[in-house]
Amino acid sequence: xxxxxxxxESVKLDQLEWHPLPEGFxxxxxxxxxxxxxxxTVMFQAPxxxxxxxxxxxxxxxYFLTKGKIEVRGGEAEGGVSATGPSYGYEACxxxxxxxxILEDSEIYMTFQGPLQxxxxxxxxxxxLGWEQAQxxxxxxxx
Amino acid sequence: xxxxxxxxESVKLDQLEWHPLPEGFxxxxxxxxxxxxxxxTVMFQAPxxxxxxxxxxxxxxxYFLTKGKIEVRGGEAEGGVSATGPSYGYEACxxxxxxxxILEDSEIYMTFQGPLQxxxxxxxxxxxLGWEQAQxxxxxxxx
Amino acid sequence: xxxxxxxxESVKLDQLEWHPLPEGFxxxxxxxxxxxxxxxTVMFQAPxxxxxxxxxxxxxxxYFLTKGKIEVRGGEAEGGVSATGPSYGYEACxxxxxxxxILEDSEIYMTFQGPLQxxxxxxxxxxxLGWEQAQxxxxxxxx
Amino acid sequence: xxxxxxxxESVKLDQLEWHPLPEGFxxxxxxxxxxxxxxxTVMFQAPxxxxxxxxxxxxxxxYFLTKGKIEVRGGEAEGGVSATGPSYGYEACxxxxxxxxILEDSEIYMTFQGPLQxxxxxxxxxxxLGWEQAQxxxxxxxx
Numbered sequence: 001x002x003x004x005x006x007x008x009e010s011v012k013l014d015q016l017e018w019h020p021l022p023e024g025f026x027x028x029x030x031x032x033x034x035x036x037x038x039x040x041t042v043m044f045q046a047p048x049x050x051x052x053x054x055x056x057x058x059x060x061x062x063y064f065l066t067k068g069k070i071e072v073r074g075g076e077a078e079g080g081v082s083a084t085g086p087s088y089g090y091e092a093c094x095x096x097x098x099x100x101x102i103l104e105d106s107e108i109y110m111t112f113q114g115p116l117q118x119x120x121x122x123x124x125x126x127x128x129l130g131w132e133q134a135q136x137x138x139x140x141x142x143x
Numbered sequence: 144x145x146x147x148x149x150x151x152e153s154v155k156l157d158q159l160e161w162h163p164l165p166e167g168f169x170x171x172x173x174x175x176x177x178x179x180x181x182x183x184t185v186m187f188q189a190p191x192x193x194x195x196x197x198x199x200x201x202x203x204x205x206y207f208l209t210k211g212k213i214e215v216r217g218g219e220a221e222g223g224v225s226a227t228g229p230s231y232g233y234e235a236c237x238x239x240x241x242x243x244x245i246l247e248d249s250e251i252y253m254t255f256q257g258p259l260q261x262x263x264x265x266x267x268x269x270x271x272l273g274w275e276q277a278q279x280x281x282x283x284x285x286x
Numbered sequence: 287x288x289x290x291x292x293x294x295e296s297v298k299l300d301q302l303e304w305h306p307l308p309e310g311f312x313x314x315x316x317x318x319x320x321x322x323x324x325x326x327t328v329m330f331q332a333p334x335x336x337x338x339x340x341x342x343x344x345x346x347x348x349y350f351l352t353k354g355k356i357e358v359r360g361g362e363a364e365g366g367v368s369a370t371g372p373s374y375g376y377e378a379c380x381x382x383x384x385x386x387x388i389l390e391d392s393e394i395y396m397t398f399q400g401p402l403q404x405x406x407x408x409x410x411x412x413x414x415l416g417w418e419q420a421q422x423x424x425x426x427x428x429x
Numbered sequence: 430x431x432x433x434x435x436x437x438e439s440v441k442l443d444q445l446e447w448h449p450l451p452e453g454f455x456x457x458x459x460x461x462x463x464x465x466x467x468x469x470t471v472m473f474q475a476p477x478x479x480x481x482x483x484x485x486x487x488x489x490x491x492y493f494l495t496k497g498k499i500e501v502r503g504g505e506a507e508g509g510v511s512a513t514g515p516s517y518g519y520e521a522c523x524x525x526x527x528x529x530x531i532l533e534d535s536e537i538y539m540t541f542q543g544p545l546q547x548x549x550x551x552x553x554x555x556x557x558l559g560w561e562q563a564q565x566x567x568x569x570x571x572x
Contacts, residue, residue: 008216009233010224031231032205036465038345038379038400041205041231058344058400058416059324062175062184064207064252073151081153088174088184088252090152093324094418109207109231111254114324114344114400117414125411128403130344132380179322181488181522181543201487201543201559202467236467237561257467257487257543260557268554271546273487275523294502295519296510317517318491327491327517348461348470350493350538359437367439374460374470374538376438395493395517397540 018045019141025050026102030138033131038115040131044108046070052100054121055129059114061091068106073097096123161188162284168193169245173281176274181258183274187251189213195243197264198272202257204234211249216240239266304331305427311336312388316424319417324401326417330394332356338386340406341415345399347377354392359383382409447474448570454479455531459567462560467544469560473537475499481529483550484558488543490520497535502526525552 011031018027025047032041038059046052046068065085072089073080073096083089085106091097096119115130154174161170168190175184181202189195189211208228215232216223216239226232228249234240239262258273297317304313311333318327324345332338332354351371358375359366359382369375371392377383382405401416440460447456454476461470467488475481475497494514501518502509502525512518514535520526525548544559 008224008235008238009231010215010226011231012227013229013231032233034203034465036346036379036463037203041233043231060177060180060322062254066209072153081151083153084155086156088152088154088156088186090175090184092151093322094416095151109252111205117411125403125414128411130380177322179320179489179522199557203465236465237559260554268546268557271554273523294510294521294524295517296501296512297517298513299515299517318519320489323489327519329517346463346466348540352495358439367437369439370441372442374438374440374442374472376461376470378437381437395538397491 013043017142019138022137023050023053026052030134033135035131035135037113038131039111039113040134041109041111042134044106044110046102046106046108048102048105050102052097052102054096054098054119054123056097056117056119056123056125057091057093057095057112057114058117058130059112060093061095061110061112063089063091063108063110065089066107066109068102068108069104070106070108071101071103073100075101156186160285162281166193166196169195173277176278178274178278180256181274182254182256183277184252184254185277187249187253189245189249189251191245191248193245195240195245197239197241197262197266199240199260199262199266199268200234200236200238200255200257201260201273202255203236204238204253204255206232206234206251206253208232209250209252211245211251212247213249213251214244214246216243218244299329303428305424309336309339312338316420319421321417321421323399324417325397325399326420327395327397328420330392330396332388332392332394334388334391336388338383338388339404340382340384340409342383342403342405342409342411343377343379343381343398344401344403344416346379347381347396347398349375349377349394349396351375352393352395354388354394355390356392356394357387357389359386361387442472446571448567451566452479452482455481459563462564464560464564466542467560468540468542469563470538470540471563473535473539475531475535475537477531477534479531481526481531483525483527483548483552485526485546485548485552485554486520486522486524486541486543487546487559488541489522490524490539490541492518492520492537492539494518495536495538497531497537498533499535499537500530500532502529504530 118127210228261270404413496514547556
């Protein structure tokens with residue numbers, strides 16, 4: 001499945017429904033994929049108490065936390081970040097994120113360059129989530 | 144061999160003040176620059192009746208219009224887009240934007256890959272605005 | 287705000303020695319890494335009869351085969367490419383390469399965007415090779 | 430005109446003819462454009478005594494000088510580089526190159542991210558050369 005963004009796109013967010021990520025608590029919307037460059041853009045709605053499983057960013061990622069509170073890379077206590085919305089964040093190429101905790105109901109707009117390596121507690125890759133896997137999951141949920 | 148060792152960044156938006164773009168009506172905050180890749184990220188606060196001057200995107204750009212209403216590439220009447228927040232938009236590499244009109248008070252989070260060519264009405268480059276010019280302007284405004 | 291101030295680099299190829307890739311038959315030189323963007327550049331010297339193990343490109347990769355003959359993605363017989371130097375090749379984001387065969391002594395200059403997923407015969411990721419792993423291996427070999 | 434590289438490509442270099450750049454002394458072949466990401470790849474054949482006009486790189490560029498000798502950014506005498514083939518070079522995002530001198534018959538394989546700003550002696554942009562302009566010129570020369 002190939003999809004390329006060669007023209008402009010515009011998406012009214014209210015016209016896209018939320019769908020659950022596999023874990024079941026975080027909801028998402030896929031806003032865009034650039035299959036040639038391997039970048040992709042999503043919106044997350046993450047309720048208090050939910051989390052994102054461990055992953056490594058293959059390329060840089062940027063987020064706009066419009067509201068809520070999240071704890072990235074262990075939070076400030078472990079040298080990571082505790083971000084309260086509205087906040088901007090940049091996660092560098094190869095940044096490793098063990099469990100990301102959602103401390104308050106949060107909404108996150110995020111642009112990814114390249115895929116995420118999904119990792120276990122020892123940092124071993126147990127899966128890959130990039131534009132192609134995101135697109136396939138979205139197509140299945142919305143098709 | 145040069146190596147940029149970049150870690151994560153986190154910016155609390157309320158702790159950055161708005162500063163005016165040269166035209167004077169649109170306010171901005173510079174959130175991030177990636178000098179190696181040439182990408183940069185900003186927040187715009189654009190009051191009703193303001194506009195962005197003509198430009199060409201050297202690389203793809205993505206925006207999250209959190210609120211407001213904007214008219215891109217002439218709006219729908221001319222084959223462009225009239226976006227109402229909350230909306231997502233993708234502007235392709237080499238997209239040409241003549242004047243972008245702000246129809247309602249708007250807030251726009253935008254990630255740019257590469258510089259903007261600032262153009263006159265005939266499409267001739269009259270200036271360049273990329274991460275380096277943005278950083279210099281921001282340093283001057285906040286220094 | 288982090289900023290990588292990178293200038294130009296110039297590497298005289300004859301002043302870098304060849305070092306073996308883990309498998310032992312293909313020799314390589316690491317020419318460049320861009321840690322922010324996650325791209326990297328290498329030169330390979332691959333003798334007739336050697337091969338590259340299976341991998342998936344996380345982002346696009348481009349090669350300049352200065353001399354020799356290689357069989358990519360199964361070669362022409364299986365819908366892939368049999369390239370004879372001097373040739374240029376573009377491998378798309380997410381291109382999967384099972385074993386790449388070297389049919390004649392070959393020299394390959396290659397630029398990678400993002401890491402390679404090293405895969406087994408079933409396509410499962412068994413390792414990752416990106417700028418960081420390449421840099422670490424090169425530092426160990428040349429340090 | 431939109432062209433995207435979503436699959437693999439392979440180009441046998443001997444099957445492409447050389448065509449002159451506008452100035453008339455340097456010959457080129459366009460090997461690839463990535464219209465979504467805005468990157469492009471060329472081969473140059475530059476005879477002794479020829480030169481490249483002044484330009485600024487909008488994004489990083491990498492070259493493989495297979496043979497010959499070139500003087501970049503004023504050469505070593507002015508803090509630039511005098512490269513003798515075979516050499517690899519990395520030119521950073523926003524690198525400014527005033528006239529690049531070709532000291533010996535040279536062949537250069539180069540990958541560009543983003544367009545070149547063509548500049549006059551004062552550094553003012555007098556034109557833009559990116560994937561789209563390169564593709565248009567190539568189509569005209571080969572069509």
